[in-house]
Amino acid sequence: MYLIYNNCTTNESFKWKDIRWNIEEAHKQRSRMLEDEKRGIRSDKKNGLDPKVLDAALKLSREDLTNKYDRGFLNNLKEVIFA
Numbered sequence: 001m002y003l004i005y006n007n008c009t010t011n012e013s014f015k016w017k018d019i020r021w022n023i024e025e026a027h028k029q030r031s032r033m034l035e036d037e038k039r040g041i042r043s044d045k046k047n048g049l050d051p052k053v054l055d056a057a058l059k060l061s062r063e064d065l066t067n068k069y070d071r072g073f074l075n076n077l078k079e080v081i082f083a
């Protein structure tokens with residue numbers, strides 16, 4: 001029922017979870033870097049996320065991510081039963 005509610009396979013749900021985690025970590029890492037800069041400490045770029053992942057994730061927020069196939073529980077259920 002959980003998979004129908006989200007209209008997402010188990011594999012897809014893991015991918016979405018990873019993407020959301022990367023976004024949250026990127027924002028945390030950026031906040032730490034800004035705090036370090038305020039204190040005059042240069043952040044070590046080797047710690048944390050890969051710089052490419054960091055840049056891409058900072059351009060997104062969790063609200064930017066939507067599952068275009070999630071049409072609500074009842075419509076998802078109809079799709080599973082009748083499709």
